[in-house]
Amino acid sequence: MADTAAIWKQLADHSRRTLSALFEEDGRLDLLSTRLEWGEGDLAGGIRFDWSKTHLDAKLLALFEQLASASGFAEQRDQLLTGAKINVTEGRAAEHIAQRGVGAEASVEEAAALHLRMKMLVEAIHQGALGEVNHLIHIGIGGSALGPAMAVDALTRDLELVDVHVVSNIDGLALEQAFAACDPPTTMIAVASKTFTTIETMTNADSALKWLADSGVSDPSGRVVALTANPEAAVLWGVDETRILPFPESVGGRYSLWSSIGFPVAIAAGWDEFEAMLAGGQAMDEHFRDTEGRANLPLRAAFADQYYTRIRGCQTRACFAYDERLSLLPDYLQQLEMESNGKRVKTSGDPVEGATAPVTWGGVGTDAQHAVFQLLHQGTHLVPVDFIASIAPGDELNPAHHRILLTNCFAQGAALMAGGNMAEDGKDPARAFPGDRPSATMLCDDLDAATLGALIAFHEHRTFANAVLMGINPFDQFGVELGKKMANDIDTGDVSFDSSTEALLAAAGLK
Numbered sequence: 001m002a003d004t005a006a007i008w009k010q011l012a013d014h015s016r017r018t019l020s021a022l023f024e025e026d027g028r029l030d031l032l033s034t035r036l037e038w039g040e041g042d043l044a045g046g047i048r049f050d051w052s053k054t055h056l057d058a059k060l061l062a063l064f065e066q067l068a069s070a071s072g073f074a075e076q077r078d079q080l081l082t083g084a085k086i087n088v089t090e091g092r093a094a095e096h097i098a099q100r101g102v103g104a105e106a107s108v109e110e111a112a113a114l115h116l117r118m119k120m121l122v123e124a125i126h127q128g129a130l131g132e133v134n135h136l137i138h139i140g141i142g143g144s145a146l147g148p149a150m151a152v153d154a155l156t157r158d159l160e161l162v163d164v165h166v167v168s169n170i171d172g173l174a175l176e177q178a179f180a181a182c183d184p185p186t187t188m189i190a191v192a193s194k195t196f197t198t199i200e201t202m203t204n205a206d207s208a209l210k211w212l213a214d215s216g217v218s219d220p221s222g223r224v225v226a227l228t229a230n231p232e233a234a235v236l237w238g239v240d241e242t243r244i245l246p247f248p249e250s251v252g253g254r255y256s257l258w259s260s261i262g263f264p265v266a267i268a269a270g271w272d273e274f275e276a277m278l279a280g281g282q283a284m285d286e287h288f289r290d291t292e293g294r295a296n297l298p299l300r301a302a303f304a305d306q307y308y309t310r311i312r313g314c315q316t317r318a319c320f321a322y323d324e325r326l327s328l329l330p331d332y333l334q335q336l337e338m339e340s341n342g343k344r345v346k347t348s349g350d351p352v353e354g355a356t357a358p359v360t361w362g363g364v365g366t367d368a369q370h371a372v373f374q375l376l377h378q379g380t381h382l383v384p385v386d387f388i389a390s391i392a393p394g395d396e397l398n399p400a401h402h403r404i405l406l407t408n409c410f411a412q413g414a415a416l417m418a419g420g421n422m423a424e425d426g427k428d429p430a431r432a433f434p435g436d437r438p439s440a441t442m443l444c445d446d447l448d449a450a451t452l453g454a455l456i457a458f459h460e461h462r463t464f465a466n467a468v469l470m471g472i473n474p475f476d477q478f479g480v481e482l483g484k485k486m487a488n489d490i491d492t493g494d495v496s497f498d499s500s501t502e503a504l505l506a507a508a509g510l511k
């Protein structure tokens with residue numbers, strides 16, 4: 001196996017050419033702009049993944065392909081897809097892909113059976129078997145909230161079968177706000193927690209039950225659905241077994257949208273939409289499984305990510321969706337990428353050799369243009385940017401809206417790359433744009449459920465590919481534990497802290 005350090009050295013030594021110079025070469029689009037398509041007839045869809053405005057060139061692609069091979073990418077992808085215990089620090093598999101029908105046969109069968117159970121409950125609720133249900137308060141946090149919130153928001157702008165409120169924050173204001181928008185007798189509560197022990201979720205769930213009881217609902221527990229990998233804990237907490245939708249332990253929290261954690265998506269958008277989202281994810285899985293080297297879109301994106309983070313020293317990467325329906329996508333990607341790849345040791349336990357996950361941030365276009373794009377164009381940080389847009393509009397207003405939206409999206413990528421000077425004489429430094437700033441564009445035919453599924457699965461695989469290239473385990477998250485422990489220590493009063501923390505506790509009347 002080739003030495004990865006030697007390949008990293010060659011990557012760093014590769015001569016740097018500007019994006020404009022790279023575009024003078026023939027075949028740039030063939031090299032780096034690829035359309036992925038799936039389905040037929042009404043189910044057909046596609047996304048163009050255009051990475052041509054990044055600094056990847058034929059030489060860098062070839063070196064990164066060597067790096068992928070030396071890092072064991074094909075072997076680790078195989079482990080991921082066959083349900084091997086790829087999450088070595090926790091000794092378990094990472095089988096979110098099986099939820100989409102790809103992977104180890106037994107896991108795919110188990111996922112299908114659990115989905116059938118979920119479908120029956122969703123349809124029973126829609127048919128009124130549990131009485132009138134107009135509202136669902138979905139209580140969860142992190143991966144048990146961000147995916148559902150984003151997908152419900154993206155897929156139900158036209159029609160929400162049931163009014164869904166996703167509540168994550170332990171700050172009681174968040175739950176109070178949901179209560180204010182719901183009518184207790186027609187409200188169901190979904191308690192979403194992989195572990196069913198997370199303090200924020202369980203405290204919110206207790207308060208939601210009390211709200212139902214205080215509002216005169218006769219059997220509050222009868223209005224609860226549990227979405228969890230720990231069904232025993234849900235039973236102990238008082239949820240009837242018939243309303244527990246389990247998912248396997250091998251599905252990680254931030255990868256769990258495809259499991260029963262996606263319940264509010266199916267409730268709000270309908271079962272067919274949830275299934276279409278799975279199908280879109282599956283199309284991306286098959287591409288990721290069956291495509292080698294630079295043609296593999298998530299792997300190619302990871303090549304660019306690694307280039308900017310490790311070779312160019314970029315500390316952040318931004319994602320701007322030129323689509324109101326994807327307003328919550330940056331929040332979702334933050335957890336996916338930062339909780340997965342924000343690590344400092346490799347799978348072996350040795351320290352990593354370079355930077356790991358950049359800070360993921362972003363927003364929606366065109367709003368962000370009028371707020372933060374100044375820094376992208378003229379600031380001193382180099383920030384690789386992802387643009388996401390849909391050719392088909394999400395609105396039915398004057399087509400001018402969508403035309404302006406898309407032209408702005410494409411103009412930003414072009415301007416970041418080309419640069420220039422806005423002064424009449426072309427010489428004013430304050431009006432100068434250095435250009436040569438990279439971006440990638442994901443242009444969807446339409447932002448339907450399958451496309452959303454494909455986009456999310458693309459980012460999951462991109463995150464995995466980045467982890468492989470860095471030699472780290474993307475499936476654990478021990479970094480969240482110390483703060484939790486300290487909060488618990490404060491509660492139990494066992495430990496004394498530094499003088500600053502002690503003074504803050506005293507000032508707030510907590511000690």
Ligand code: F6P
Pocket residue numbers: 141142143144192193194195196197198201253254339477480
């Ligand atoms: O604290 C981080 C975390 O474990 C995330 O990884 C997870 O998505 C979230 O908390 C919620 O966990 P659970 O679904 O078990 O409540």
